Amino acid sequence: MTQTTIDKVCVIGSGVMGSAIAALIANSSCQVVLLDIVSNDPGGRNAILKKAMENLKHQRPDPLSHFSKLDFIKIGNLEDDLQLISECDIIIEAVVEKIEVKHQLYNKIIPYLKDNAILASNTSTIPLKKLKAGMADSIKSRFIITHFFNPPRYMELLELVLDSEVNSAIIDKIAKFLTINLGKTIIKSNDTPGFIANRIGCYLLELVVRKAIKDDLNPVIIDKIFTNLFKLPNTGIFGLYDLIGHDVMKLISSSLVKSLPTHDNYQEIYLPTLLLDKMLEKNLIGRKGDGGFYRISVVGGVKTKEVIDFSDFTYKPLKDYDMEYNSINELLESSSIYGQFFQDILVKFYLYLIGLIPTVTDNIYDINKAMKLGYSWKIGPVELLYQLKEGFEWIKNQALLKNLPLPPYITNNSYKLIEASKFQFNRINLEESRILLKNNSAELYLYQNRLVVSITTKMNCLNEEVFDLIIQVVELAEERGQDLYIIPLTDYFSAGADLKLIARHIKNNDFVKLEEFLALGQRTMTRLKYSNVNIISCAVGFALGGGCEILLHSDFIVANQELSTGLVEVSIGLAPGFGGIKEMFYRADEENKAKPTITTDGNNNTSLEPQQDKAELTGNFLEKSISKIVINSLKTEQGRLFFENLLQSSNRSISQNDYIIEVNRDLVGTLFKINSFGEGSIGPATCGHVVTIKYQILDTNNNLINEATKTFSLGSWPIIPAIDMITNGMMVGQSRQAVIPPQYAYYNSKYRVENIDHDAYYKVNIMLNSILPNNFVNPAEVKIFDNEIAYKIPLLCGDKVKFAAKITRLSNGEILYDSNKQDKNIEMKIGDINYPLIVSYALHGKVPVGTRTVIAKGKTFKALGSKVNHMLVQDKIEVDEFLMLELSIVD
């Protein structure tokens, strides 16, 4: 029996495509063997492969979905490791585009293929029949072309080239692997040079570039027209030529020209172009060379995009051009040189494209799709015809005017009318099925006897009608005892709650409607979660906010590997309304892992994954996000009152704050390896307090270097910096031992301890005898929220820091101090007693980024020094009132 699963794939060739295809397969958690030729480098026989693996970590856009996916790739060379091939179900050859090299390779590896292993080539130009010439029939029946697009992780298109000799079980097996495991869309192409997308894409590139150079036109203007009016990706045409590389373009086009018939129009437009030859000579071959049509120059860290001046091959900064044309029709009607240029280009392009039917493919929709998926065109070339005032008639008329022959597909009337609806692939499939329920925002289909619900609003946003229909549909599914699938008709899942609807309610001051919407959304999510049939959500593209909440409340999630999903509103400090945060934690719990996320790779690797580490979720999600929500809510009167009550009533701690403080304290602890002894009673000592301590400094062999009893203000570094840092947080009567790294043991000032070696570790023992004056920060009465965290060395007692600060009275929102209003950042040493005590307390242990919001009692806002800083009008503060301090680090 034929084995239907793919457990291991071998990729041969670790160049641009081979290594990235290996990464794509590894991303799907499938084992990969990556082979290449033996290297003569001192780096060893596998040096080429090691370099390729290293490159995978640094390439942009990232070929790996996670660096751990590298573990799925095993490397080897084509001399020592050929036996690895016999373990593989598919062998994808991605070696240099030379037929003799490919043939030699096949001869070498075929003896190692296991029965039914599929052999595939990634060639871009060499026909299947030439590649398989001379092979035994047993190999021919499983030899195909799988043409991936660059970069393989991101380009959805895969052109599959087969012939009648290929066994149908093999076709099924490879098709399942490419679509289900790798998430590709397959377009079958006939065995013709360049297949579909490159034949058309490269034709357009050469046509535009060579004609523009001949007509002495400006690449910047042409690219701007292509991106603005034709909605091509931002690279435009010249930028894409640079990206592919002029050398590679030459190889592809020469190969095409060689293999295409003499009457093919590619031959005619591939004009000899001296300027391009000169650019090749000068290594101006695009991004990987010393420049191309464009170049990015970096001077003093500033990047400038430049364009080539063909007169002397120098580069000039890009000038922005005002677009003279508002639409394609305006452009084509214009008598300007660019209008004429585009007329010529478009007519030739479309005649060529239509001329490929039926030899290259007999399916015009596939041509359209291939250009969208393989070349990232927003609008496919056939759809673009709809934007021309007279559609294809315009092309026909222009062809007659220009005396250009029409392709037989047109002249022999074999064409059919294009159906616009067929450009939306998912829609056709579902629309062929029966609609059971429908409103203006969602529809329920019976598709292959399965219940499928799809949202039909703009961006699949969630509004009342969507929720109504989902609730109704869950009930129906339960009645029928059938599982329910939520599948988009589009290439994205949902942009979440309808923000325009919410904005309308807010604008109309209609908070009742807003509450109702919120409640309906919550009811819908609860209905999904507790339904007694399975809810299976299939997500692709993005699932943001409420979209993510639907996934989180589903029983199964079938997620495309490249799905972007998350509770995005949290990042700007807004709480999701439909239960997403709760569900995120619920799914992260060990016992709820039974509800899996199924990704297309059969492995859990989206941000919803249930085995997501809970500590990581708490650390990242809470620290970064919930704090932002709190900070935002503190901007409102209700929010302020809520927190004031929370703190006043019971001193209840809010765990994430404590966690934040702990993280930073831990960092201090990690820096110094501190051990504390005894509980103590009074304290804690805070930077800015005047303390009396007894200390000892010892070397690592326990030889005493220095000891004394000293009274000083914490943060003034009278002994060595580390002593102030370690004393911070101690209680009177407590002692601490710490090991300190060299940079905290030495301080070059008049107070420094003699005989301290700059490069040595030291031990410190400290006993805290007293704290003066008796004014303490009670950690239970202080809440701290950070809008940003980073794993950086925290600020410590005595460090100099620059920040902006604002102090607000919680009870009425009155701003007592705002450094921005005074147009002045504050620069202070943490522990300076002329600033409020709470400032030093808040800064100590904070990583030097972002904004920290602190809520604490008025008494901690008092400064203890004699030269009290302007920062606070001290007599305005009540000892027991709650104030909010916002500190934003500047440098």
Ligand SMILES: CCCCCCCCCCCCC[C@H](O)CC(=O)SCCNC(=O)CCNC(=O)[C@H](O)C(C)(C)COP(=O)(O)OP(=O)(O)OC[C@H]1O[C@@H](n2cnc3c(N)ncnc32)[C@H](O)[C@@H]1OP(=O)(O)O
């Ligand atoms: C959160 C507000 C709080 C207010 C008070 C609270 C009241 C309580 C009510 C309950 C709320 C529950 C909220 C729920 O639990 C969580 C959420 O869902 S919040 C929403 C989260 N979603 C987003 O933030 C996504 C926003 N959209 C985008 O980021 C981008 O549009 C996109 C989806 C990445 C697509 O980008 P592009 O391809 O570039 O497309 P455009 O941006 O040009 O958009 C095209 C078109 O679609 C409209 N649109 C996009 N998203 C939404 C949306 N969520 N709601 C309504 N309309 C949306 C966009 O405006 C464009 O429209 P056009 O300009 O063409 O008319």
Ligand SMILES: NC(=O)c1ccc[n+]([C@@H]2O[C@H](COP(=O)([O-])OP(=O)(O)OC[C@H]3O[C@@H](n4cnc5c(N)ncnc54)[C@H](O)[C@@H]3O)[C@@H](O)[C@H]2O)c1
């Ligand atoms: N680069 C692209 O954008 C792109 C896109 C689609 C398809 N392709 C096709 O993919 C294949 C690989 O192209 P690439 O761009 O990755 O090339 P590349 O030059 O980056 O890599 C070629 C690899 O082949 C290896 N190699 C060289 N001689 C060999 C030999 N005798 N035996 C075995 N291996 C040998 C090299 O060591 C190298 O790792 C080609 O067939 C190309 O047409 C390329």
